[in-house]
Amino acid sequence: MKKLFFSLILIILFSASFAQKGSLRAYLSHASFYAPEYGPYVETYLSILGSSVQYVKTENGKFQGTVLVTMLFSQNDSIKEFRKYELNTAELDDTTHINFVIFDQQRIALPSGKFDFELILADKNLDFPPFKAKDILSINFNDSDIAISDIELIESFSQATETSEMAKSGYDFIPYQDNYYPQSINKIAFYAEIYNTAKLVGDGTQFVVATSIQALETGAPIENFFKIKRETSDQVNVIFNEFDISELPSGNYNLTISVRDKENKEITSQSIFIQRSNPGVKFNTNSIQNLVTDNSFVSRMTNVDTLREYIRMCGPISSANEKLFMLNYIKTSEIKILQQFFLSFWQNRNAVDPEGAWMKYYGIVLGVEQEFGSTNKKGYETDRGRVYLQYGSPNQRIIEPYTASTLPYEIWQYYKYNKQTDVKFVFYTPDRSLNDYKLAHSTATGEVKNVNWQYEIRGTPGPLDTDKDVYKKPYQINSFGEKSGEYFNVPR
Numbered sequence: 211m212k213k214l215f216f217s218l219i220l221i222i223l224f225s226a227s228f229a230q231k232g233s234l235r236a237y238l239s240h241a242s243f244y245a246p247e248y249g250p251y252v253e254t255y256l257s258i259l260g261s262s263v264q265y266v267k268t269e270n271g272k273f274q275g276t277v278l279v280t281m282l283f284s285q286n287d288s289i290k291e292f293r294k295y296e297l298n299t300a301e302l303d304d305t306t307h308i309n310f311v312i313f314d315q316q317r318i319a320l321p322s323g324k325f326d327f328e329l330i331l332a333d334k335n336l337d338f339p340p341f342k343a344k345d346i347l348s349i350n351f352n353d354s355d356i357a358i359s360d361i362e363l364i365e366s367f368s369q370a371t372e373t374s375e376m377a378k379s380g381y382d383f384i385p386y387q388d389n390y391y392p393q394s395i396n397k398i399a400f401y402a403e404i405y406n407t408a409k410l411v412g413d414g415t416q417f418v419v420a421t422s423i424q425a426l427e428t429g430a431p432i433e434n435f436f437k438i439k440r441e442t443s444d445q446v447n448v449i450f451n452e453f454d455i456s457e458l459p460s461g462n463y464n465l466t467i468s469v470r471d472k473e474n475k476e477i478t479s480q481s482i483f484i485q486r487s488n489p490g491v492k493f494n495t496n497s498i499q500n501l502v503t504d505n506s507f508v509s510r511m512t513n514v515d516t517l518r519e520y521i522r523m524c525g526p527i528s529s530a531n532e533k534l535f536m537l538n539y540i541k542t543s544e545i546k547i548l549q550q551f552f553l554s555f556w557q558n559r560n561a562v563d564p565e566g567a568w569m570k571y572y573g574i575v576l577g578v579e580q581e582f583g584s585t586n587k588k589g590y591e592t593d594r595g596r597v598y599l600q601y602g603s604p605n606q607r608i609i610e611p612y613t614a615s616t617l618p619y620e621i622w623q624y625y626k627y628n629k630q631t632d633v634k635f636v637f638y639t640p641d642r643s644l645n646d647y648k649l650a651h652s653t654a655t656g657e658v659k660n661v662n663w664q665y666e667i668r669g670t671p672g673p674l675d676t677d678k679d680v681y682k683k684p685y686q687i688n689s690f691g692e693k694s695g696e697y698f699n700v701p702r
Contacts, residue, residue, distance in 0.1 A: 234277065234331055234341065235262040237387045241360035243378075244351040244405050246445045251319045252347060253362075254281065255385045256329075258297070258312040264335040265305045272301040276334040281316070283325045283347070291320055296334065313384070322349045357405045358467055358480035363389070364399040364452075378403075379448045390485045391455060398423075399452040402467055402480065407443035411471070415443045418470040421451055425529035426462040426483070426656055427600065429628070430558065432531065433497070459491045461530020462656035481629070483655045486530070493534035495543075498550040507565035508549040517548045520568075523575045523590050524555060526599035574599060584646035593649040594620070594637055601627055601654070604635075608697050611642070617669045618642045619650075621697050630655060634698060638667040664694055 236258040244250050256279065263275035276298050283291040297314050327347040332340035351357055365386040370377040383401060391398060404419070411417050423435035435458065441447050449467055463486065468479040503509050511517045518540055525536060535551055543551075556564035578598055579589035589595040598604075604622035611618050619638040627633045633654045637647035651663035660666065 233262065233338075234333055235259040236331060238329055238343070239385060239387045240327070240345075240347065241362045241385075242347070242349050242351075243359045243403055244357065246405070248319060250322055250349045250351045251317055252349065254314075254316045254318070255387060256297075256314040256316075257387055258314075258331075260299060260310040260312055261308040263299060263312070264333050265299070265302065266335045268301060270301070272303060273305050274301050275299040277312070278330075278332040278334050278340070279314070280328075280330040281318070282328040282330070283318070283320060284328070285323065285325055290325065291318055293318065320347075320349055322351055324348050351405065353406065353409070356407055356410050356469055356477050358469065358478060359403040359405070361465060361467060361480055361482040362401045363387075363482065363484075364401055367399070379450065381450070389483055391487070393488050393490065396454060396456040397452050398455050398465065398484065400449075400465060400482075402449045404441075404447040404449065404467075404469055405445070407441070407447055407469070408445055411443045413443060415472075416440050417443060417472065417477075418474060419447070419449060420466075420468040420470060421449070421453075422466050422468075423453060423455075423458065423484075424464045424466050424481075425531070426464055427527055427529050428558070429464075430529070431466075432458065432463070432529075455486060455488070457491055458486050458488055459493075459530045459534050460486055460488050461533065462486075463530070485656065491534065492538050493531060495535075495539065495547060498547070498554045501550045501554055503546070503549045503553050506553055507568070508553045511549060511552070512545065514545045514548065517545065517552065520572075521548065521552055521555075523572070524552075526590055526596040527571070528555075571599075582645065582647075584644050586644070587646055592646055594647050597622070597635055597649070601633070610694070610697070616667045616694060618647075619667045619694065620647060621694070624654075627654065636663050636667070636694075636698065640669060667694060 236256060238254065238256050240252055240254045242250060242252050258277055260275070263277060265273040265275045268274050276296050279293070279295055279297050281293040282289055293316055297312060299312055302308075325347045327345045329343045329345075330340050332338070362383065363386040364383050366384045367381045370380050370382050378401065381401075386399075407417060408414075417440070419439050419441050421437045421439075422431040424431050435453055435455075437451065437453075453465075463484050464481040465484050466479055466481040469477045471477055508517075511520070521536060521540055525533065528536065532551075532555060539547065539551075552568075553564065556568045560567035575590055578595040581589065582592045582595040582598065583589035584592055590599060601624055605625045606621075606623040608621040610616070610620065617638050617640055619636065622635040622637070624633040625631065630653075634652065635649060635654070635657070636651045638650050639645070639647040649658055650666045651660040652658060
């Protein structure tokens with residue numbers, strides 16, 4: 211069964227890099243759904259910080275701000291759909307302390323396909339150039355496949371008191387417009403829809419929906435973050451659920467919804483990336499204390515310092531929970547606990563031959579040490595070494611030495627990694643002799659993103675002059691007379 215790829219993408223517009231007088235600060239996210247009677251549609255969720263809007267006095271002596279919003283959906287430079295409207299704030303008696311957010315939701319019918327989505331925002335009351343942001347939107351619903359909508363993260367919800375085209379399944383939702391959950395938030399709520407189960411599973415037939423929080427690095431569900439529910443097939447099945455994440459360790463995860471048949475075989479799935487910061491959670495050693503290591507390959511690892519180093523080598527491919535062990539216990543634990551952890555680590559990756567999996571990985575680590583080890587770091591501790599171990603050998607690797615305008619840098623490209631395509635990494639170093647390249651930017655989920663990476667590899671970017679339009683255009687081709695933008699956009 212074909213798996214559909216969708217994304218609920220957080221586009222952070224007007225970040226701190228563009229913080230200047232008169233600049234709007236806004237967040238946009240979107241999710242695709244399907245209505246059996248009408249077809250596919252996309253919902254857009256736009257939030258604008260009220261304090262970033264310019265207010266003018268109205269005829270009745272109060273103050274009001276207005277944002278001009280334009281949304282364009284195009285294919286091959288041909289506009290297929292658009293929205294253009296004014297978004298007004300409430301009228302205010304005083305603008306001294308503005309702490310509210312202006313929220314706008316649109317529902318736009320679009321056929322299945324791939325669209326270039328452009329958002330243009332301007333403050334009506336300021337003579338300031340509008341800001342433009344672009345994204346790629348993919349919609350792929352049809353009547354012949356079981357499909358799952360995008361997963362919408364929910365900040366709050368209430369029972370819909372009146373009929374509204376924006377309400378879904380009897381609820382009014384306020385979306386959570388970020389994928390980052392700080393320690394202060396202890397629940398993650400989410401909404402999604404499943405389509406066509408009545409046609410393909412059988413009307414009135416039961417099927418299974420599994421929801422889980424999975425480690426981004428391994429794809430394995432996190433213990434105690436897995437739910438199973440039986441559903442009865444229908445035109446649309448609603449998934450509206452939540453997880454208590456108070457004990458979810460800091461790390462990168464995928465929130466995943468999986469549709470399974472009565473034999474528990476997966477039909478299709480949908481995921482959204484989330485990031486958790488929860489420094490108070492520690493690794494639970496009880497989970498490994500009953501593991502028998504006698505006669506296993508780890509029983510031969512009797513030197514505690516060597517075993518600790520072997521465990522550190524596994525850092526680049528470790529889950530968030532495993533990193534907690536390395537952070538809190540690797541220095542103080544006795545040899546038995548270290549052996550149990552190391553055996554558990556490799557059994558989780560290859561239950562049949564954990565030793566063979568370790569030896570294969572160890573061989574790659576030795577190669578990484580030769581290629582990326584620096585004078586002050588071991589190969590697996592460097593950014594390039596970590597990425598190589600986690601993502602594998604890149605399909606394309608551009609190595610650029612010093613140029614007249616840049617420090618030494620490298621651009622790596624992966625044609626495909628898990629569900630991601632065209633994944634890129636940019637590394638640079640102030641001193642090639644150290645062989646310690648820093649990660650400046652990546653398009654991979656969960657990695658550092660810096661639209662101004664070209665200024666990083668110059669070595670002396672200094673404060674950005676946001677009055678110059680060039681700073682508002684990331685990935686410039688041949689910026690400053692060199693080819694980093696060209697290499698990034700069109701890898702050789």
